[in-house]
Amino acid sequence: MEKFNYQKELDKILSSIDKTSRPSLLLHACCAPCSSYTLEYLMDYFNITIFYYNPNIHPDTEYQRRLNELKKFLNDFDKEKRITLVEQPYNTDDYFSAVNTENEPSLKTEEERGERCRRCYKFRLEKAYEYAAKNNFAWFTTTLSISPYKDADKINQIGKELESCENPIHADTDTEQFKNPHTSGPKFLTSDFKKRGGFLRSLELSKEYGLYRQDYCGCIFSKQNMVKHT
Template sequence: MIDLHEFLDKLNPNQKINYDKILQKMIKNWQLTTTRPKILLHSCCAPCSTYTLEYLTKYADVTVYYANSNIHPRAEYQRREYVQQKFIRDFNEKTGNNVRFLAAPYAPQQYFEAVRGLEKEPEGGDRCRACFGYRLDLVAAKAVELDFDYFGSALTISPHKNSQVVNSVGIEVQNFYTTKYLPSDFKKNGGYQRSLEMCREYDVYRQCYCGCLFAAKQQGIDLAQIRREALAFMQDKDGSTEFPEIKFVYHDEREQVE
């Protein structure tokens, strides 16, 4: 697999990096070598995964890893997880793709430890960088465990997320693992606008805050109301039983079935 350092090392260290162009070069190399890599893609919500999956599935086999213990409250985390699963199921049915879904355990205390001391940082500041690092570290570790070729994130589709920061964190995380980081800037080339279109096409719930307690408070979000709405939405819903066809199956589970 291609290490993005093959491209980064040729650049002027002071220049702003176009991560979208680097991804395009990597894709061209996959095509030249008739390679279809396996990507473990971090996704924080269905809206961020829309165009991202539409784009990547043309060239790679993708599994979405829902690793977002930053989301508060728990009921909202569960709602976003359910909507993410439903979108993947609907996307597969409409496009003929075979995207899989995997979720990390909900462990909010780990997130609070990761951002300890940064609670009052503004949105987009050091707290967000620590949060990116916490989640991408989980994705990279899981990518190694499950033998994926690349790990990456759909976060770069959001105009509210700094793609330079997300990618620089991903590159730092790569240095500790035997897997490769997938650079991206999915908002480019009309990606964000396409994500809005796809949310309408698939009737996808779009949340009003990134997910974390601290950003919600800074924005004046009524978290009690969010919780009530999420609990009402999730009544009689269970993604694990409703969408079993998208579940990522571990090797030992496959052996048991066979």
């Protein structure tokens, strides 16, 4: 079966946007390097608010380092101060509850792009959708697809499911409550930001701005599994 072309879909969406009005976009971001090209690419189309929600990152010193690096990049890159940064609470218990590795220990040793990662994508995108819906954003998306180690199919599927509200965000929560009753809710911006040299451009920007590039995804399991394979 032919693989879906998310970049082609993104091109179609962007071509329909009026750059003079720039609708609001909530962009979930995981770090400065992944944000660099994504922001450069999207700034002319949207008024962007970065949503920094990453309780998966281990340890807390690494979390703070990545957040500080993102702030430093924004200060250097966004001279006109067009981009807003919203930091959410850092509670690792929320991450462990979402991926459920305690009850499914086999997930701890999975390679990246597996079920543990899918649950992590879903968990963070849910939070982004909730915030976007509550605060009347027109669009929401994530920088995650810029990484060659992330599964763009899973990321986009989760985003589209949230947009359509076919599934509840949590078992005890009705997704509909997060929608503005006067709108159709935020749309998910389809993406595979690694395409068309996006990942390579992020490497160039990281070098240009002297950004710290981490050598593991973020969670304790990705760090442990990296050590096992070195």
